[in-house]
Amino acid sequence: MTSASPTSPVQPRQLDVPRASSLRMFPGFTNAQAQAATKVLQKNHNDFHVFFNMKGFHNHLAHHVFAALALGAPVQHYPRIWNHALLNDLDPSFKLNQKPTHDNYLPITRANWKQSLNRATAYWAYLAFFEDEISQNGVAETLERFVLSEDALSAPAHMLVRLFDGALHPFIHIGYGIEFGVDGIVAEGLAMAAITGASSTSLYPEGWFEKVHRGEATPNDSTSKQPTVSSPRTGLSLFTLFAQLGADISLAPGTATKWEDESKFDATLRSSGSKIAAHMEKWLTTPADVENDVAAWGPKVAELAWVNTFLLGATTPPSQQSIKQDFFLMHTHNATLFLAAVFKALPGLSGKARAMLLHALARTTAYTWIARGRPVFYLTERLMKTEAMPYHPDHRGLNRTERIAQKASSSSGDEEEKELARPSAWYDVIAAASIHFDEHLVKAVRAQGYFSSWLADTPTGALHLQENELQQEGEEKVWKGQLGEVDGSAFLKTAGQMMRSQTWDADLKRQMRWTQDAIGFEQAWR
Template sequence: MNSFPVQPLKPGLVNLPGATPASAALVVDLLRRDFKAHHCFFNDKFYHDHLSHHILALHDLGAPTEHIPAMYDTEAAIQRPLHPDETHKANRITQQNWTGSLGEEHAAMYPDYLVFFSLEIVKDGVTSVLERYVFSPEANGNGSLMLARFLGGVLHPIMQAAFGQDFVVAQGLACAAVTNPEGASMMDIASGLPEIKSGPPTTLLALLRKVHKSPKLTPMTYDKNGADGDLTRVVEWFNADPNAALQSAKFTPKDFNKKVEECMWQATLLFGATGKSGRKPRMDFFLLHLLTGGLSVRVVLDALKQPLHKAQLLQAYACSAAMVTLFRGRPRIDPAIAMSHSALPQPSAALSNTKSTFGKAGGGSPWLAVLNNAAIHEEVHVIKAVRALLYYAQQYGPTPPGTVIGIVDGGGNETHNGGAKVDGTLFIRVAGVLTDALGWITHGDQRGAWEYGGIGWEETWSNAHD
């Protein structure tokens, strides 16, 4: 576990001012503590350790040095020890047997996989290890399905691996090894690797419209026997249509940045533009992970060298997004919902005592209040979601209405009603409604909660609560 030399902290994606040499050194120390001390699951329900995500998101957004240790201590208190039963033995995982203990039923093997992938990265480097153990045919055939596992667990393994430091990548790969490959069912091929076809590109928003309109995808009733049974039904539901959306997706080695951009717009719309007009906004916990997972795809894509592997990653993410969307009841994008939220978010008048001669929102960036609130919010997903939305705004904020990739088809028709009005203010609008729902903690607001809503079938969305 001491294989990795101490590395300087790599720059984050957002990289806001505020970080100092002292805070960077502190973050590296805390990340290594998490690496050496904690399992990737903190309970028997396979809930994930978010500690490193939270630390790196805080640092990327410029949090002061004094704030980071307190957050670490709060979350470390709920984590499971890396060796909970003290039965760990060295070198149980080797290049010859590493595919023999994959999946959640082997969660106790996480420490062994962590040692294995750590040694492999020290020896060969991150890119080579990703290509060999995630994207090679050997890593995906015969039920190994490592690419699907890498994006399984609602994308947590890839999110872990996408935080840059080599030993954190090892954590992500070890987490993938003890994760079930749910998304492989959506790929529907024995190799576990998506088939990359040539031909004219199809946009993700156009594919999502097909998912909404497919006559074979009829509404279902929530199966109270549990999520596992429902997931099986979802896969059957999707695969009932041989012409289902992702079966016809086409990726080429060119212009991967545009495909990443599509992923980010679609994820933001699925998270922030679903529900029902006039009803309380739904901040769906599972769609949230498509939002933060899109940021992870950006990082891992840059770490890969082979165009084929880049295309396979994008296709696998699209499959995962389709699976989560179906699993949550096929929520329909209504761009008017997202664009109806304020582009100048602020706490309600009952909470805010801010006064300004320049107007209620003051004269600074509307992101400042949202970022400050996210930095002290104890719900671990809030800062990650806000960080993702800020990054998307940095990249695509100047986008004018009607120019979002895929929002208008080749014939000039909207792929989703009202979509032509979507512009680069989408991201701050969604960040604002997220903050409203989860609480303006900086102003004494009560902490809110994510929407779980059972499995969230179609009637859940159409009957969204007041």
């Protein structure tokens, strides 16, 4: 293993071996698997910056390792992940990997921590600072102090904004560290946030949080009033809110942002950031929604899980033969998993902190959707008509699970019996994803697996829009098909779509197949 340079005052700490996921969703991994993963994580921690080029593209190696570990990838796979990263992204000679020397090192302290924000060269100093803070005070207190306190929220820090900017990579990064109990990865994520630009401040105007979250409970907020994903305690559901966003002609593709815009995100923020923020004031939380109990925060996280599933599984028009999934919408989807992971792993997190993270992800999801051309959701004709059991297509023309079914039913030629003998296609999907070299696919399938483990028993009719004056107009523009026709099979169907569009086979030299075109624009499908 490469060690940190002795000529640098920055000596990254030894990483903890990953613990079982706070989500507890799969059978788990052995100590041997965790140790193999740690070897790769430590090399990356010691020697590589969180950006791998001067454009600020993100080093995903830690994400890939944790996602593969959670899905059960074997011991032999982690060196392959390392080789894949070196082949495709990581360059040991990249200048930002060079740590500061004693002559040019400016340590980050509590007194000066806001002075080097948005500077990629300050990463190693921020890493050392956050490693020390977490070691002394723990993850929850460090997160509250340096992301969610008034000092951290306000200018020039804007740390909540930074955590969810950069295509949500800082939040995803700390999410992995928190989920698996590896404090050094949390420190990496906080350092990444510190050097990420705060571009989406218009989504968080002064006083925004007081408008969407009441500090004290009222009789109407009683936990005896059980909310659902479609009927929250107060305010609009995310389904209804997206219908209203869809009815706002000022947020339409071609208005909020144009196909020709080089950065559709910057264009959307300039034209519509304040409008999106105004709409998002209707998505509310109460103290009862953010108590330390999945029964409290679960419905709000579930709203985000459903909407982000639709962003991947329902946005290809039925007229199109080839399925496309948007690269940036995939990131809001992948980030949603970590709300549950963080809330479960950090019971000491304050209710206010949980509420802020919920609202930040909801706003980022809505803004990203609009920046990508506000694609409509083809619920009936695309999502629900997707193959229900996406089995792995074996090279010999017979699904592996079909062979299992044939063997299980060998005493009978009854086709119905063979069908009943088939295992769930989730086993094929997870097995293939666990050793895939598209790290985004590994992460996305794992998220769908978690959503399914939690929400797959949702029956038709459970999801619906609230009655309001814009429901019909927004429903016609956004929800192509009845929301009530969707059930819990949506998660496996979406995972199957991704396996087909990204290909089932692991390929060390893989080329990314997520589309960079903004799929809400007609031009993306020509």
